[in-house]
Amino acid sequence: MIPFTITQAPSxxxxxxxxxxxxxxxxxxxxxxxxMREEVERPDRLIDINALPLKHIRAEGPDLIIGALARMSExxxxxxxxxxxxxxxxxxIEGASPQLRNMASMGGNLLxxxxxxxxxxxxxPCNKRIPGSGCSAIDGLNIGHAILGxxxxxxxxxxxxxxVALVALEATMRVQGPQGERxxxxxxxxxxxxxxxxxxxxxxxxxxxxxxxxxxxxxSRRARYLKVRDRASxxxxxxxxxxxxxxxxxxxxxxxxxxxxxxxRPWRLRAVEQALKGKRLERATLEAAARTAVEGARPLSxxxxxxxxxxxxxxxxxxxxxxxx
Amino acid sequence: xxxxKYWDDARGDVxxxxxxxxxxxxxxxxxxxxxxxxxxxxAFANTTPAAAPTPAAAIAAKVSFSVxxxxxxxxxxxxxxxxxxxxxxxxxxxxxxxxNQGACGACTILVNGKRIVSCLTLAAMHSGAEITTIxxxxxxxxxxxxxxxxxxxxxxxCGYCTPGQIISAVGCIAEGHAGSAEEIQFWxxxxxxxxxxxxxxxxxxxxxxxxN
Numbered sequence: 001m002i003p004f005t006i007t008q009a010p011s012x013x014x015x016x017x018x019x020x021x022x023x024x025x026x027x028x029x030x031x032x033x034x035x036m037r038e039e040v041e042r043p044d045r046l047i048d049i050n051a052l053p054l055k056h057i058r059a060e061g062p063d064l065i066i067g068a069l070a071r072m073s074e075x076x077x078x079x080x081x082x083x084x085x086x087x088x089x090x091x092x093i094e095g096a097s098p099q100l101r102n103m104a105s106m107g108g109n110l111l112x113x114x115x116x117x118x119x120x121x122x123x124x125p126c127n128k129r130i131p132g133s134g135c136s137a138i139d140g141l142n143i144g145h146a147i148l149g150x151x152x153x154x155x156x157x158x159x160x161x162x163x164v165a166l167v168a169l170e171a172t173m174r175v176q177g178p179q180g181e182r183x184x185x186x187x188x189x190x191x192x193x194x195x196x197x198x199x200x201x202x203x204x205x206x207x208x209x210x211x212x213x214x215x216x217x218x219x220s221r222r223a224r225y226l227k228v229r230d231r232a233s234x235x236x237x238x239x240x241x242x243x244x245x246x247x248x249x250x251x252x253x254x255x256x257x258x259x260x261x262x263x264x265r266p267w268r269l270r271a272v273e274q275a276l277k278g279k280r281l282e283r284a285t286l287e288a289a290a291r292t293a294v295e296g297a298r299p300l301s302x303x304x305x306x307x308x309x310x311x312x313x314x315x316x317x318x319x320x321x322x323x324x325x
Numbered sequence: 326x327x328x329x330k331y332w333d334d335a336r337g338d339v340x341x342x343x344x345x346x347x348x349x350x351x352x353x354x355x356x357x358x359x360x361x362x363x364x365x366x367x368a369f370a371n372t373t374p375a376a377a378p379t380p381a382a383a384i385a386a387k388v389s390f391s392v393x394x395x396x397x398x399x400x401x402x403x404x405x406x407x408x409x410x411x412x413x414x415x416x417x418x419x420x421x422x423x424x425n426q427g428a429c430g431a432c433t434i435l436v437n438g439k440r441i442v443s444c445l446t447l448a449a450m451h452s453g454a455e456i457t458t459i460x461x462x463x464x465x466x467x468x469x470x471x472x473x474x475x476x477x478x479x480x481x482x483c484g485y486c487t488p489g490q491i492i493s494a495v496g497c498i499a500e501g502h503a504g505s506a507e508e509i510q511f512w513x514x515x516x517x518x519x520x521x522x523x524x525x526x527x528x529x530x531x532x533x534x535x536x537n
Binding site: 001003004005006008026028029030033034037046048050073096097098099100102103232233234 | 384386402403404406425426427430433439440441442445446447449450452493496497500502510511512513514515
């Protein structure tokens with residue numbers, strides 16, 4: 001690790017000032033410290049934001065409010081999460097390990113870096129780490145990589161589970177920065193890699209995630225997060241799907257669907273949602289709708305299986321959601 | 326080639342050149358560092374330039390926390406993980422360093438009653454914390470029920486992961502996640518055992534949870 005200083009921010013205002021002057025926020029640290037040890041991340045000033053009053057989890061009417069410093073494990077078991085948006089708890093519990101969930105903050109979870117092996121391999125080209133150096137995964141080990149939203153420069157998936165659920169539920173995030181405060185959909189936090197894979201998110205310099213708001217949804221209890229992976233726990237998704245459905249006598253009135261492990265960012269599937277509208281919750285119907293998810297998919301040498309696995313995971317997630325009374 | 330790259334994490338801020346007699350661990354560290362420096366191919370070593378930290382470059386951070394009921398006020402290098410401070414500074418070597426990247430759980434400790442991996446957090450971030458390591462579980466010479474259960478069910482073979490497994494099990498039981506074999510497997514999955522002593526570990530956690 002290269003030397004750095006660390007200071008405790010006593011207030012949000014002072015934290016933002018320190019970040020505007022070039023400091024990096026640290027909360028749980030589970031991504032950042034790991035990457036600093038590998039010297040993939042090389043900040044010289046850390047701002048410890050853990051003392052800021054952003055650990056709240058509460059209901060505001062039908063909405064669920066989650067402070068950016070609330071820990072994954074706390075959000076997962078909170079009565080308001082379980083009551084208003086149980087799929088958020090399910091997605092959180094399917095991520096990381098119990099120890100890491102006790103450490104990782106919600107804001108940090110959304111901003112975690114990719115798990116492409118080449119990103120942390122200093123002797124391998126990686127456009128995300130060194131712009132213009134090339135992508136080792138395109139012709140290398142790419143079993144876990146994306147089939148949607150990729151470019152010739154990068155095909156790494158965003159690894160967060162809970163971000164998939166938040167995108168399906170149309171959550172918004174409030175951020176504060178040197179220029180003031182703004183609110184936007186969590187979905188818009190993420191950029192596509194395009195020709196600039198080193199730019200991963202849309203935060204402005206110094207901006208701090210303050211809080212996440214998940215709007216109330218009348219049918220949010222009929223929701224499941226299905227994660228397909230190489231082992232039953234403590235593993236990143238090969239494909240994951242968050243499915244939320246409004247059922248009326250076996251007919252889908254509305255559906256919300258987002259997937260992980262498939263795209264270069266948490267991937268909302270609006271075309272599939274539209275295709276499901278007014279359809280019966282039956283295997284053949286679901287399969288036909290789910291097939292549209294992989295239109296335009298660009299598999300690499302090692303991840304063609306995802307073209308099949310993605311629609312199947314979607315179908316199963318919808319069926320599981322439909323089984324909820 | 327500098328040895329610093331290979332020593333940095335392991336040695337913490339222990340002064341190798343101090344007049345204190347070399348402990349068995351220090352000798353092992355020295356031996357390990359020499360081995361590393363002679364067996365890592367030069368081409369590989371060159372790709373990760375050692376940022377050879379000099380004493381002048383190390384900026385001290387102050388932290389005060391309680392470990393197993395004992396208060397400690399320390400001045401340390403901000404780079405030091407909580408794990409390294411436990412092992413190298415406080416000489417609480419029960420907590421093990423396995424992968425040092427949050428994947429194996431050998432370094433699990435309790436911070437304010439919650440299980441965390443101590444390798445992925447900076448000691449400087451824990452002022453005011455109440456920390457429990459494996460050394461703090463027994464009381465008045467009596468083993469903790471989870472420790473007893475691990476012995477009874479042979480929840481280990483080589484023993485390297487065991488302190489982390491036991492601390493993690495204490496957290497798992499306190500969280501109420503030890504109700505069935507399946508639940509124990511899922512909620513203990515942050516702790517890897519290369520010997521594969523999982524049946525004994527699961528039995529021990531179930532037994533200790535039942536006794537609670």
